[in-house]
Amino acid sequence: MTIAGVFATLSLMMAPAADQPTVRIQQGVLNGRADADVATFKNIPYAAPPTAERRWRPPGPAPTWQGQRDASAYGPLCIQAPPNGDPGVGPLPMSEDCLNLNVWRPIKAAQPAPVMVWIHGGGLVNGSGTAPLYDGTNLAKRGMVVVTLNYRLGRLGFFDHPALAAERPAGEAAGNYGLMDVTAALKWVRANIAAFGGDPKNVTIFGESAGGAIVTRLMISPPARGLFDRAIVQSGLGRELQTPLDHKGAYGAPSARERGEVWAYGAGLRTAADLRAAPADLFLTPPPVFANGDLTLIDGRIVPSTVEAAFKAGRQAPVPFIIGSNSAEFWWMRPTDRNGYGQIDDDMTWLERADAVQAYGGLEAFDKLAITDLVFSEPARMLARLHAKAGQQAWLYRFDISSPQNPEPHGGATHAIERPYVFGTLNTLPYPVEDRDRKASEAMMGYWTAFARSGDPNGVGRPRWPTATLRDTRLMNFLNSGPTVTPVPFSARLDLLERFRERPRP
Helix, strand or coil, X not given: CCHHHHHHXXXXXXXXXXXXXXXXXXCEEEECEECCCEEEXXXXXXXXXXXXXXXXXXXXXXXXXXXXXXXCCCCCECCCCCCCCCCCCCCCCECCCCCEEEEEEECCCCCCEEEEEEECCCCCCCCCCCCHHHCCHHHHCCCCEEEEECCCCHHHHECCCHHHHHHCCCCCCCCEHHHHHHHHHXXXXXXXXXXXXXXXXXXXXXXXXXXXXXHHHHHHCHHHCCCCCEEEEECCCCCCCCEECCCCCHHHCCCHHHHHHHHHHHCCCCCHHHHHHCCHHHHHCCCCCHHHCCCCEECCCCCCCCHHHHHHXXXXXXXXXXXXXXXXXXXXXXXXXCCCCCCCCCCCCHHHHHHHHHHHCCHHHHHHHHHHHHHHHHHHHHHHHHHHXXXXXXXXXXXXXXXXXXXXXXXXXXCCCCHHXXXXXXXXXXXXXXXXXXXXXXXXXXXXXXXXXXXXXXXXXXXXXXXXXXXXXXEEEEECCEEEEEECCCHHHHHHHHHHHHCCCC
16 A cells, blocks of 8 residues: 555544544445534545546446545536636636545434525526635524535536437437536435435436526436426526437537537547547537537437427426526627527517517617526526426525625526525625625525425515416516515516527527
8 A cells, every 4th residue: 555545544534523423335335524514524425436437337336435534625526627716616626536425414403304406607607616605504494404516517517419329329428428427416415414314305406507408308308207306496407498409409510429520620539548548628628609509418318308309298396396487687698699699589570570679678788688587587587487387386586785885787597596595595696795685595495494394485474486377477576675476577578588499499
């Protein structure tokens, strides 16, 4: 054994101090950290390292260990571009060996406790479960066992190539490796969370942006069925461009496999051996784009269809469901932008566009607000209504809390700004925290944890949040003045956009 190996073994065998709680799980014993209220266990591997020959393979069994594993510090991020101050990205280092998760548990809460599993956003190209923004302490203080996790990103997580397909065992799932990782993490939770005081029969998944899009995919994914009991989608889209793995997509767009081959050819990689031997950072350039369908793959096994089609057919998981969006998500993006979002309105007829511009009160307002509505607001309303149509309970929200001190010229609540309110990590906001923010965070944490506990977000001391219906849906509007039940804002313009999105295409 090397000297490094001796020190690693000794560190696992050290007896824990009083503030170092231990937990025995299927893989071995974990040595965490605790204060008066919450115990934490970090960098727990939930699957085999997806490296070398395991690159672009379904996640393998989690490793085991002897002695006590130090679980006091976060593990590495998954491979991604430099974070550049993104609050949704945790501290370095990064590595392909990144399939780890973190657990916060209350010290004194009644057991078994509800479990909340967070799936981070970042366009499927960046982010982590280790950012201070996603610290689970304040949710754990409310009686939750909180789990955050990493999953493979970019071309290492959502990718295919003819050479990989040629060597793949018959029947093996492909393409959506990052989604397979999240499913493996949920299996780990079912098998191990009771050791932390969590209830494996009461698991809520929640995620934002691309993490919310993963939640909707888990809702329709056969391998994920039965691994969670409630679901929350924060700004998780719903009608995004989705690309078939091995055949042409909408309007003759290339398949994921064709896209992978074109990229690899430009990078000088031809064989499966070439692809697996290439340095991980090579796959970052040029970056794949979520909006263009580069990473949102329909593989037929993990993701059998578009999210929209599955919800319309009633094939989604029959679980209580919260979904919503922010009032000024993509305030900086215009319908004329040359990307997947800007292309959404490109096949509007002149009459559809004229009606839409009129509904928005003019071209300037249409240009400023239409992408937020097309990408987030209307799809969230659609999925809530479809879930209600399927006979399931759904709750719709709109987040419209904003500060005049926000440095972004936003005109409302920008994309992802609700995250610190949900986690109670208001110190990560880009503007000074005021009493308004603290009250809003208390309300959101109250609704979210009540939902995780019982499948209903309502509780004493908060306005009653009505369920969505197929038509006259009302929502919870989180405003600077407090949470308020209102009709869906600007429903007339959402109706116009819905008719546009639903009409037959050539």
